[in-house]
Amino acid sequence: MKISRLEFAAVLLAAVCVAFSAGWFLRGNAAAQPVRVESERTLVQSTPQLLPAPTATPQPQSKEEALESGEKVDLNTAGREELMTLPGIGEKRADAILAYRQxxxxxxxxxxxxxxxxxxxxxxxxxxxxxxxxxxxR
Structure with missing residues (x-):
């Protein structure tokens, strides 16, 4: 059985459409988008607990003495006065650091x-x- 030119063109066009569709779907599966994962560590406290009273530690007399001592200020335990020994940190910024930490x-x-x-x-x-x-x- 012989097919006409019109039938041959229709079969060829259908084959091209099928090949294009298959390539389109396979391209989408092969080039999956990267996944972005964000994590955040959250501290949860089930019951309120009282913090121990801070112990008295000798404070340097000036910012220059604080910076020359070589000791670093722990942002998670420092009080207002200790934060104020840092360069560029005055009363308002020390209060802002404490408020952010709280x-x-x-x-x-x-x-x-x-x-x-x-x-x-x-x-x-x-x-x-x-x-x-x-x-x-550090």
């Missing part, structure tokens, strides 16, 4: 300070060598 939990990295109101990249650069979170390896 609202969001402990700092994970010193770079997280940029999320505190009033602290940008410039201030962070000036005090990054003088702070720690107790978890970082």
């Amino acid at each position: 609202a969001n939990g402990p700092f994970r990295t010193p770079e997280e300070l940029t999320e505190v109101d009033g602290i940008g990249e410039g201030i962070l650069e000036g005090l990054i060598d003088y702070v720690t979170t107790g978890e970082d390896t």
